[in-house]
Amino acid sequence: MIARRADPYRDTDVIDSRAPRVNQTVVALLALATLFTGSPIFVALQAAQLWIGLTLGRRFCLSCLFYFEVLQPRIGEGPIEDSRPPRFANLVGAIFLTASTVAYVIGLAAVGAVLAGIVAALAALAAATGLCAGCEMYRVAARLRGIRPGPLARVDLADFGAAPRGEIVVQFTHPLCTDCRTLEDKLRSQGREVVTVDVAKRPELARKYGIALVPTAVAVAPGGIVTARIA
Template identity: 50%
Template structure:
């Protein structure tokens, strides 16, 4: 019943939530101001964290170095893979939105970006991370051992 030795080190779940909150605010601000470069910019921000780990994600790093030291220790930790998967899905959506903007289909671009903003906002405000749940559902079906 103990976790596999290869399971990654659990993380403070508040880091991804701050990341999701900043992403939501940025995308919604960009949408209101009709300033689409915010979409590829945050695709890169998400990509860095998802591909190379929290140390390389600007918002995750900001949380780890500036915000977390001012907070009490987390009451629980979580496996880093579900939020990483959710971020990867976000990168794909924001990447597709960027392509849509470049192709002149701004409505499609904003629709895709707003899907990401809505899901990230839901995760930031309630803790319900749809991408993480998809990862967990697939992982359990495939018998992947998660970090306990």
């Protein structure tokens, strides 16, 4: 058994980045099965499975169980990422697959096929390349709602226990996030002073500053003025 940094059933705010790609593979195959057979049973089953997983958690997600219990112990743990983007992608997929199922049932087979085709194409793209349309939608929305000059022009340095004499970088992070560690190492290698905020331990600060995605990093002047968005 491999040593896991992130427990897939307890550390649900992060996820092994390979797990969503396995799930997308299953989604693509079942959507394609509906397109080839004309039967809505496949998209209906996948829609139900997505809704169950979203509602009850990974222990009730069959593709998640297959990855975490069968594949991951054999191939090892992949990079750990924020689980919110793939979760949002699953929500979008569940909505489209549900709509496809309803369309087939009420006799709008062409509409159902188009919706299933969209899901199949996007899921196959995500599975093959890692480019997840739903995840990117979430990230764009997160950036629009996150820290940026304008709506949030200042932070309270006392929140972070910082009293810098020069510019610092405030990075919102998670201890299991691979990209967070990579970004922090890069910033420190550039000689920048980095103050990290663990959103798992300080969720109130994540809410206060509208942090919807990690890593999020901003350059902050001594007076608390946000001068630049870094990530």
